[in-house]
Amino acid sequence: MKTLIYFLACIILVSCNKNTKDTSSIGKQKAETTIENVDSSTIKTIIDTHAHIQLPGQELSLNPSTPASADELKSQMEAAGVSKCGIMSMVPKGNLAVTRQHNDYILKLAKENSEFFPICSVHPLDGKEALKEIERVAKLGAKAIKIHPFYQGFELTDPNVNEVLATAGKFGLTVIFDSISASDGGATGKFVDLALANPNTKIVLAHMRGTQFHETLLFAVFAKGPFYKNNVYFDLSAIADLYIDSPRQEELMWTMREIGIDQFFFASDFPVFDLKPARETMDRYGFTQEELQKMYYENAIKVFGLE
Ligand SMILES: [Zn+2]
Numbered sequence: 001m002k003t004l005i006y007f008l009a010c011i012i013l014v015s016c017n018k019n020t021k022d023t024s025s026i027g028k029q030k031a032e033t034t035i036e037n038v039d040s041s042t043i044k045t046i047i048d049t050h051a052h053i054q055l056p057g058q059e060l061s062l063n064p065s066t067p068a069s070a071d072e073l074k075s076q077m078e079a080a081g082v083s084k085c086g087i088m089s090m091v092p093k094g095n096l097a098v099t100r101q102h103n104d105y106i107l108k109l110a111k112e113n114s115e116f117f118p119i120c121s122v123h124p125l126d127g128k129e130a131l132k133e134i135e136r137v138a139k140l141g142a143k144a145i146k147i148h149p150f151y152q153g154f155e156l157t158d159p160n161v162n163e164v165l166a167t168a169g170k171f172g173l174t175v176i177f178d179s180i181s182a183s184d185g186g187a188t189g190k191f192v193d194l195a196l197a198n199p200n201t202k203i204v205l206a207h208m209r210g211t212q213f214h215e216t217l218l219f220a221v222f223a224k225g226p227f228y229k230n231n232v233y234f235d236l237s238a239i240a241d242l243y244i245d246s247p248r249q250e251e252l253m254w255t256m257r258e259i260g261i262d263q264f265f266f267a268s269d270f271p272v273f274d275l276k277p278a279r280e281t282m283d284r285y286g287f288t289q290e291e292l293q294k295m296y297y298e299n300a301i302k303v304f305g306l307e
Helices: 002-023 025-034 072-079 096-112 128-137 159-170 187-197 207-222 237-245 249-259 274-285 290-302
Strands: 045-050 084-088 116-121 144-147 174-178 203-206 232-235
Touching: 025 096, 025 144, 045 072, 045 290, 072 084, 072 274, 084 096, 084 144, 084 232, 096 128, 116 128, 128 159, 144 159, 159 187, 159 237, 187 203, 187 207, 203 207, 207 232, 207 237, 207 249, 237 274, 274 290
Parallel strands: 045 084, 084 116, 116 144, 144 174, 174 203, 203 232
Antiparallel strands: none
């Protein structure tokens, strides 16, 4: 059921964006005046930090019109000029055999295809078993752990989530959250608490909290204090597409610059979004060449420890 709701949410997100593009002439005018003369084709390496691959035994793709296969992803990478892509699993609760099978599948694909890097998953409510799995996949070369409060059904304040972050940090793994958490009004503050409690763990908030993106300014406030280690990053999948050509495009860019462009990555969320339009959207936002270089490449290299 949750898979279905998540899928519907993704479709609504895509259709909302289409409506915005068709009707917002004010937004379009604004976008035309802010685009700078950038040429991202001179950026040699483009990294997409967020793609889903259909896992063994999974029936429902996140997008019925696009097969989430490795071959489809590779062909989209080529068309979009993307040279490296993070592929991820998302695992159910209470079935460690399936968790290990999904993670092994992602690790194997990444080993066989140098253009992929592996992002594994655990279910925080699996407790100690989840922590053991983090250690296992870290030793097998995983670069990050993906967890999803809504899809996997856990609260950010559950002590097990803190344990996942602490263990991932201990083994040098970044933790990626789906950060939309639409039904959790206090999610931004809870992410702040988790970041403060785990200063040695890099945390990525995928989708930059979606329609609550303005709240992420809180991280710019915390960055002024010595106790916050600036260990929270954001991927721009879905949100870049949602706000391009909208009246809030400039606000999104301003918020990102206040937080610091070093904290952001380009990402598609394949197969929910195709890679080529995702990259075209990034190119015409109005970021400078230097900013694009950081978001397309430099930041991801540092945060995920890529070569
Ligand atoms: Zn995703």
